[in-house]
Amino acid sequence: MRATVAPLELLEPRTLDDALAMMRDHSGEGALTPIAGATDLYVSLNSGTLKPRRFVNLWKLDALRRIEQHGDVLALGALSSYTQLIRSDIVRAHMPMLVAAAREVGGVQIQNRGTIGGNIANGSPAGDTLPVFAAAGATIVLRSAGGERRVPFAGFYTGYRATVVRPDELITWVEVPRIDGAQWFRKVGTRAAQAISKIVIAGVRAPVPRIAIGSVAATVVRLPRTEAALAAGASVADAQRVLGDEIHPIDDARSTAAYRLQVAKNLLARFWSETGA
Amino acid sequence: MRFTLNGAGADVAAHPMARLLDVLREDCGLTGTKEGCGEGECGACTVLVDGAPVCACLVPFAQVRGADVQTIEGLGGDHALQRAFATHGGAQCGICTPGMIMAALALGDSPSLDEIRHGLAGNLCRCTGYEAIFRSVEQA
Numbered sequence: 001m002r003a004t005v006a007p008l009e010l011l012e013p014r015t016l017d018d019a020l021a022m023m024r025d026h027s028g029e030g031a032l033t034p035i036a037g038a039t040d041l042y043v044s045l046n047s048g049t050l051k052p053r054r055f056v057n058l059w060k061l062d063a064l065r066r067i068e069q070h071g072d073v074l075a076l077g078a079l080s081s082y083t084q085l086i087r088s089d090i091v092r093a094h095m096p097m098l099v100a101a102a103r104e105v106g107g108v109q110i111q112n113r114g115t116i117g118g119n120i121a122n123g124s125p126a127g128d129t130l131p132v133f134a135a136a137g138a139t140i141v142l143r144s145a146g147g148e149r150r151v152p153f154a155g156f157y158t159g160y161r162a163t164v165v166r167p168d169e170l171i172t173w174v175e176v177p178r179i180d181g182a183q184w185f186r187k188v189g190t191r192a193a194q195a196i197s198k199i200v201i202a203g204v205r206a207p208v209p210r211i212a213i214g215s216v217a218a219t220v221v222r223l224p225r226t227e228a229a230l231a232a233g234a235s236v237a238d239a240q241r242v243l244g245d246e247i248h249p250i251d252d253a254r255s256t257a258a259y260r261l262q263v264a265k266n267l268l269a270r271f272w273s274e275t276g277a
Numbered sequence: 278m279r280f281t282l283n284g285a286g287a288d289v290a291a292h293p294m295a296r297l298l299d300v301l302r303e304d305c306g307l308t309g310t311k312e313g314c315g316e317g318e319c320g321a322c323t324v325l326v327d328g329a330p331v332c333a334c335l336v337p338f339a340q341v342r343g344a345d346v347q348t349i350e351g352l353g354g355d356h357a358l359q360r361a362f363a364t365h366g367g368a369q370c371g372i373c374t375p376g377m378i379m380a381a382l383a384l385g386d387s388p389s390l391d392e393i394r395h396g397l398a399g400n401l402c403r404c405t406g407y408e409a410i411f412r413s414v415e416q417a
Binding site (some may be wrong): 012035059083113192 | 292318326332340342
C-alpha cells in the first residue's frame with residue numbers, strides 16, 4: 001500500500017499571499033497541486049496512482065477556515081471542514097442541507113480533515129456537497145496573485161473532474177445566497193458511513209424548485225426540465241418521466257444505470273412529498 | 278520537525294509528504310497504530326490530532342507541525358477504555374482495537390449509544406460484530 005514520497009516536493013506557504021505567489025511562479029510546467037485535508041489525494045498516493053509531484057500545503061492558512069455571514073450571503077472559507085460545517089450555528093440555520101451532506105461524508109475521521117474546497121476542486125461526480133452547492137446557486141471565488149473572480153457553480157465544471165480553475169488560482173471562498181424554500185438532501189450508498197454515493201441529490205422547494213443530482217453524469221447536474229415541469233404544476237409521475245429523459249446514468253463499479261434511474265425517480269417523489277406544505 | 282507526541286515534545290526529521298502513519302510507526306517506533314486499508318475507510322490507523330480523530334494514513338506529516346498528536350501508546354496500557362475492551366470482549370484479533378479506542382477516546386465521558394455508533398462509524402471490525410465494542414465503550 002505504500003508509495004515512496006522521496007520524489008515529491010511540498011511547498012509550505014505561511015499566508016494566502018505566499019500561496020498565491022507560489023501558484024503564480026509555478027503555474028507553467030510542473031504546476032503545483034494544492035493540498036487541503038489530503039483525504040482524497042492521499043488515497044491516490046497510497047494506491048500508487050498519484051500523478052502530480054509538486055504540492056502546496058494549504059492546511060495552515062487559517063484565513064480560509066472562516067464561516068461568515070455578509071448580509072444575505074453565507075461565505076464559507078474553502079478550508080472549512082465537514083466537522084466545522086456540522087458545528088456551525090450559521091450553517092445549521094441557513095443551509096441544513098449542507099449539514100446533512102457533511103454528516104454523510106466518510107466517518108468522523110474524514111469529516112475532521114476533508115474540506116469543501118477539496119470536495120469542489122476534486123470534482124468527483126459523486127462529491128457529496130456538490131449537489132448542495134448546485135441547488136443553492138452558489139458562487140465559487142477564485143483568487144490568484146493577479147486578482148479575484150467569481151464563477152457561478154453552474155459554470156464551474158467543464159467535464160469529468162475538469163474545472164475552470166487556472167493553474168495559478170486557488171478556490172478561496174464559496175458564497176451562498178439566501179435560500180428561500182425548504183431544503184432537502186439524500187445520499188444513497190451501500191451503507192450510511194463511508195460509502196461513496198450511488199446517487200446523491202439536493203433540492204430546494206422554491207416557487208421554481210431547484211434540484212441537483214450527482215453520480216448520474218460526468219459532473220453534478222441541475223435538472224432544469226424536471227424543475228420546470230414541477231413549477232408548472234406537473235404531477236410527480238409526470239415529473240418522474242421528465243427526469244427519466246433528462247438524466248442518463250451509466251453502469252459502473254458502484255451501481256447500474258437502471259438502479260440509479262429508478263432511485264433518482266424515487267428520490268424525486270420523496271423530495272416533493274417531504275418538502276410539501 | 279517539532280510536534281507534541283503523547284504529551285512530550287518530539288522532533289523528527291522525516292519527509293514532509295510522509296504519511297503520519299509511517300512516521301509514527303517507523304521513525305517514532307510506535308507500532309500500536311495499525312495500517313488497514315490505506316484509504317480512510319477502515320479507521321485502523323486512527324490517532325488524535327489536536328484532540329480530533331483522523332486517519333493517520335491520509336495525513337501528510339507536514340500538517341502536524343506544532344500539533345498535539347496522541348496515539349494508543351499515550352494511554353499507557355491501563356486506561357479505562359483499554360480495560361473495558363479487554364473485559365467486555367471488545368478486542369478479538371486486535372487489528373482494529375487501537376483505532377477503535379482512539380476514536381472512542383474523542384467521544385469524552387459517558388457518550389450515549391447513538392454517539393458511540395456515530396463516532397465509531399468510520400472504524401471497521403471484522404470479528405466482533407460491533408456490539409461488544411459498543412458495550413466496552415459504554416462501560417469504560
